[in-house]
Amino acid sequence: MNTLTTPSSSSTSPSTSTASDRPAMNSKHRAWLNEHSMTLGYALLFVVLAFSVENFFSAANIVGLMLSVAQIGMVACTMMLCLASRDFDLSVGSTIAFSGVLGAIILERTQSVGLAIGGGLLAGALIGAGNGVLIAYLRVNALIATLATMLMVRGLAFIVSKGQAVGIADESFISFGDTRLFGLPLPVLVAAACFVVFGVLLNHTVFGRNTLAIGGNPEAARLAGVKVEKLRVWIFLLQGVVTAMAGLILASRITSGQPNSAQGFELDVISACVLGGVSLLGGRARIFGVLIGVLIMGTVENVMNLLDVDAFYQYLMRGLILLAAVLLDQLKTRGAARR
Template identity: 60%
Template sequence: MSALKKILLGEQGLLVIFALAFVIVSLTVPNFLTERNVLGLLQSVVTIGIVACTMMFCLASRDFDLSVGSIVAFSGMVAVMASNASGSILIGVAAAILCGFAVGAVNGVVIARFRINALITTLATMQIVRGLALIASDGRAVGINDPAFYQLALSRFLTIPTPIWVMALFFIVFGFLLNRTVFGKNTLAIGGNPEASRLAGVNVVRMRIWIFALQGLVCSVAGVLLASRITSGQPNAATGLELSVISACVLGGVSLAGGRATMTGVFIGVMIMGIAENVMNLLNIQAFYQYLVRGLILLIAVLLDNLRMSAAGRQK
């Protein structure tokens, strides 16, 4: 029994649980394995998946970022409004990425240099940035003037929608960054023990600023793709995204206490979140119940994190 528990709480256990869930759903839910549904499933998790790539770094370094949903919405608004004003999609996308990076960098500076709690800082930023999006649009959706903007989300490569390729690229790039670079090793070291990392020569302040700046940049990319997919800039878009992303990361084995993260686990966590919602849609379950399921998934994720920490403590 202890061996089974060890497997289930490890990275292999997450893969086993995902594989079993996938097989059960494939056999019991009609139309789940059709090409149209699988591509739709992957497209539905693009925003969560892209943002989770850098949320993983935030959590692994003992931080939180609750402003991601607001940055996604604000970046999408900036991209549409700048594109409409300039007549250039490239300028719109560049403006959105610059704004997202700037918001993330401000988060990082306030948290790392002024030592304000990350939870409070990003909670404040979440409200401020969402407010800016609402003020800029007067609380209304902003339509896209250039139909070419839609192609950012509608275009395909090898029959697969471009946003899915973007998400896959982000998983590969940030997986490499986590596992094969000094940046990734320092992130995990800071999460494990910030003071020991500082004494070992790691510039903890600069690292944390860069992590939040990257978080903002990645959110801006997700915001541009989301605006293209929903064919407008929506100031209320991505509401509640932060909780879904954190749930996916923790479900994927990223420790809330910091110091532990794997990109494979995050990918599986994202897919579990997506499959749960996709199955409910296929079974015509009311949207009200989806809030219940997302809440249960978050609770399960935190419970698994506590069990993993307890098991790791016993092993030490």
């Protein structure tokens, strides 16, 4: 007698497995889109501007764009570490001004480029370390500590320069910001090196893992053996050194140390970091995201200059970008909390 055979359970398993895998695949797609949404958005923006704005895609303008964001990019690399550790630094603009003025004064009096650069970098290191000690060991709120430092360092820049720009005539120092290698200005290459070095530091070293750990939960990191206070001082010291380097490069580019330079610089840097996915609550940072954030800030400013937009409207746009960056960070934080 013939018997009817029923399909075995194994024959239906592929369709069942496929159906069960769909939510996981959709979740992965959403995560991928969320992770790379800013990169895709910038790529689309770049293509649109290349076809719609005259001279935007020219070689001269692209090099000029990279040069205009070089200083912001350098400082954003270390600001990323500050934000990732649940701190921030409002004194970077003043540090840029002071290191440029101090370097110009040392150069004027000693005629030594090495001493000028060394003096500027040492000043930046001391300012950064001072911020770190105030915040980590003396428990001063980062907002108050770096705001006070911002005012004091800006005041020092005006005092040592007597309120005047300090001219630079030394060709060796000027070439520091004007030399081209492989067709690119030296400041662009320095900024690129910063992204590589701090990207490796963040993603492939104990220093980077501990930075994210103290940003995520300082007490848990301390219980795990991380020297939280010491690490915070080192982060701010690195911030000071890199910021001072940016100040010296700026002074060499404009051939003078300007005590009133880089005003509002700190807001541009923080905006670029937050646009790039660095959380204001700490514990989350991506070096490639910071690069995209820097490029967005620079591209918007570059296009406004090409279109001859009034400076007052440029201030408005920068404020809107900062607000958008903060709102984006809030949305990402709430989305992560729901998951």
